Amino acid sequence: MSEELQTAATWLKAGHKVALGTVIRTWGSAPRRAGSQIAVREDGAFLGSVSGGCVETAVIRAALDSIADGQSRDLEFGVSDAQAWEVGLACGGRIRVRVEAVTA
Amino acid sequence: MKRSVLETLARDGARAWVRALDCGNGEERLIDPFTDDTPLGLAARRAAIADISAEAEAEGRTWFLEVHNPPLELAVIGAVHIAQPLAAMARLANYRVHVIDPRTAFATEARFPGVTLHSDWPDEFFAARPPSSRTALVVLAHDPKIDDPALEAGLHSPAFYIGALGSKRTHATRLERLAARGFGPDLLARIRGPAGLPIGARSPAEIALSILAQMTQTLRG
Numbered sequence: 356m357s358e359e360l361q362t363a364a365t366w367l368k369a370g371h372k373v374a375l376g377t378v379i380r381t382w383g384s385a386p387r388r389a390g391s392q393i394a395v396r397e398d399g400a401f402l403g404s405v406s407g408g409c410v411e412t413a414v415i416r417a418a419l420d421s422i423a424d425g426q427s428r429d430l431e432f433g434v435s436d437a438q439a440w441e442v443g444l445a446c447g448g449r450i451r452v453r454v455e456a457v458t459a
Numbered sequence: 460m461k462r463s464v465l466e467t468l469a470r471d472g473a474r475a476w477v478r479a480l481d482c483g484n485g486e487e488r489l490i491d492p493f494t495d496d497t498p499l500g501l502a503a504r505r506a507a508i509a510d511i512s513a514e515a516e517a518e519g520r521t522w523f524l525e526v527h528n529p530p531l532e533l534a535v536i537g538a539v540h541i542a543q544p545l546a547a548m549a550r551l552a553n554y555r556v557h558v559i560d561p562r563t564a565f566a567t568e569a570r571f572p573g574v575t576l577h578s579d580w581p582d583e584f585f586a587a588r589p590p591s592s593r594t595a596l597v598v599l600a601h602d603p604k605i606d607d608p609a610l611e612a613g614l615h616s617p618a619f620y621i622g623a624l625g626s627k628r629t630h631a632t633r634l635e636r637l638a639a640r641g642f643g644p645d646l647l648a649r650i651r652g653p654a655g656l657p658i659g660a661r662s663p664a665e666i667a668l669s670i671l672a673q674m675t676q677t678l679r680g
Contacts, residue, residue, distance in 0.1 A: 356472025356527055358553065364469035367462060375460055379482070379523045380514060390512025390525055427485055453480070453523070457460050 359403035363394040367457060372397040374418035374456045378405045382433075385448035397422050405452050406432070409444050417454045427455040464489050468527055477503035478525040482514065530555050531593050531678075536581050536609040537600030538565035541624065545597065545667035546574045552671060554595070559584050561605065581605060585612035595620035595674045597654060601629075607636060614646050620677045622654030622670055651677075 363373045376393040378385070386407035393403040393411065395418035405414055410432045417428050433449035444450065460478070467489060468476055477490045479499055490500055492507040499517035506513060506524040515524050533549045535542045538560035546556045550573055559577045560566040566576040577584050589612070590596055596613040597620075598606040606623065610633070613621040623630060630652035637647055655669030656676065 356468055356530065360465060360468055360527070361472070364465050367465065377523075377525065379480075379512075388512075389514075389523075455460055455485075457462050457465055459462050 357392060357403075359392045359394045362402050363457065366394070366396050372422045372456070374421045374454060376405050376414040376418055376452050376454045378450055379429075379453045380451040381448060382450075383448040385450050386444070387450075393418075395419065395422075406444060406450065410450070410452070414452055414454060418456075421454050421456040425456055425458055427453065429453055461487060472527070473529050475507045475529060476527040477507055478527065479503060480523040480525065482521045482523055529591070529593055531595070532557065532591070533674075534559060534584075534590065534594060534596045534609075536560070536596070536598040536606060537602070538562070538567075538570065538576070539599050539601070541663040541666050541670075542599055543570055544664040545599075545670060546571055548664075548667055548671050549674075550574070552675070557584075557588075559609070560600065581609035582612060585609065585616075590616035590618035592617040592619055594618045595622070595678075597622040597624070597670060597674075599624045601625065603633070603636065607633070607640075610637060610650060611640065611642075614642055614649060620674045621650050622673065623650050623652040624654050624666075624670075625652060627653065 366373050374395045378387055378389050378391045381389055387405055391405055393401055393405050393414060395401045395415050401415055404411060417430055421428060430452045432444055475492055477492045479488045479490055490503040492503040502515040502517050503524055506526050510526060510528055512524060512526045515522055531554045533554040533556045535545060535558045538558050542558055546558060549556050556574045557577060558566055558571050558574050559581050561578055561580050563578045566578060596618050598609050600606050634647050651673060655666055656672045658669050660666040660669040
């Protein structure tokens with residue numbers, strides 16, 4: 356049991372809403388391996404990481420959207436991405452992140 | 460993730476779980492990888508043993524297998540100076556740390572914040588809590604009465620790392636004693652002694668760093 360999920364469980368118990376971002380696939384040189392997770396709370400607090408800090412902001416934003424609408428999202432990031440200037444990976448790799456709300 | 464899945468993981472995290480997520484329709488299943496013999500369960504078992512989360516094919520579907528293994532544990536025998544930085548660094552690396560020393564003057568809360576201290580003799584401790592394949596065991600006491608029974612418990616277990624501090628000569632004498640107790644060369648080769656990667660460590664913290672590095676190398680290498 357990771358610290359991220361332990362904390363997510365504690366947040367839920369305290370009445371917060373929570374979403375998780377999980378690296379489910381990597382291509383080439385990626386900063387965090389598959390299975391790495393970030394836990395995000397409805398007020399923007401977070402613990403953990405899915406990259407070296409390059410794309411966390413975008414993942415947290417998507418996590419807040421998932422908390423709001425209950426839908427899961429698959430996000431992909433890489434240097435060649437259209438969003439590269441904003442949230443690309445400097446390392447040249449590519450990652451897919453699954454963002455999902457913790458739901459009843 | 461279903462709230463019930465998260466709560467099960469949080470409540471029962473002392474055992475291995477694999478969360479399987481259907482990459483297509485988002486279906487999720489929580490799998491006990493060591494009792495489930497379905498194709499998906501067997502794929503989950505391989506992932507849990509390798510400790511690698513990855514995609515896998517089963518039932519004609521693509522699943523993401525998210526591995527939740529029990530926490531890593533470090534058992535430090537001997538609440539000596541080096542044990543202090545080693546315990547602190549291992550906590551940062553997400554180990555649950557136990558310090559075992561029957562000499563209660565050494566093993567005090569003030570010297571080891573956030574660490575579970577045990578004043579049992581190592582053979583008693585390990586009889587109650589046998590090391591698992593997620594356990595690293597490091598003996599630092601410099602006292603054969605304390606160190607040797609811990610090493611024996613480690614050699615009888617699947618512990619992924621067994622390290623022993625001491626000079627080359629101390630270590631050679633230690634191996635002779637254990638050989639006289641019936642341990643063959645193959646088993647004794649599991650003991651890393653003197654423990655730690657050769658990085659020229661001098662201070663207790665540097666030696667602790669070299670030991671934690673060697674534990675990591677053994678676990679992941």
